[in-house]
Amino acid sequence: MSLTDELYRETILDHYHQPRNQGEIPDATVKIEGVNPLCGDEITLYFNVNDKTLSDVKINSHGCSINTASGSIMTECVKGQSLDNVKEVVDTFKSMMLTKGDDTELPEELEDLECLRGVKKYPVRIKCALLPWNTLQQGLERLQNGKTNSSDQYVEK
Numbered sequence: 001m002s003l004t005d006e007l008y009r010e011t012i013l014d015h016y017h018q019p020r021n022q023g024e025i026p027d028a029t030v031k032i033e034g035v036n037p038l039c040g041d042e043i044t045l046y047f048n049v050n051d052k053t054l055s056d057v058k059i060n061s062h063g064c065s066i067n068t069a070s071g072s073i074m075t076e077c078v079k080g081q082s083l084d085n086v087k088e089v090v091d092t093f094k095s096m097m098l099t100k101g102d103d104t105e106l107p108e109e110l111e112d113l114e115c116l117r118g119v120k121k122y123p124v125r126i127k128c129a130l131l132p133w134n135t136l137q138q139g140l141e142r143l144q145n146g147k148t149n150s151s152d153q154y155v156e157k
């Protein structure tokens with residue numbers, strides 16, 4: 001294992017053991033569950049939208065280390081961002097994880113996502129890393145379509 005791999009592994013474990021923005025938001029604008037049956041990862045995502053900004057986000061993760069770390073890093077990348085920026089961040093991350101090869105460049109403010117790039121070596125774990133992001137994307141889409149309710153759920157297939 002190279003030194004960089006080792007550093008990335010430490011970053012993932014750090015977010016796994018001390019996940020950021022864990023918990024729930026009572027009366028959140030959107031509450032949506034995300035499930036990845038392949039691994040057993042389950043999350044509940046809460047976020048508030050004010051003035052087209054993702055003003056607050058919290059996540060309750062019950063999943064593997066990659067799932068929990070990815071959700072933790074995601075909340076740090078999107079909290080306080082405009083919805084347009086949030087969509088761009090989600091697209092950038094998904095493109096990094098789903099594009100074959102390693103050519104997706106991350107802007108400096110997203111360099112924390114770099115540690116998850118190594119997950120691409122383990123195809124079954126990619127869904128673990130993507131679950132929080134796909135759940136956020138679904139929540140935003142449902143909000144845009146005015147179709148959110150407290151039992152919303154997103155399931156990875």
Ligand code: ZN
Binds near residue numbers: 063064067128
């Ligand atoms: Zn998992």
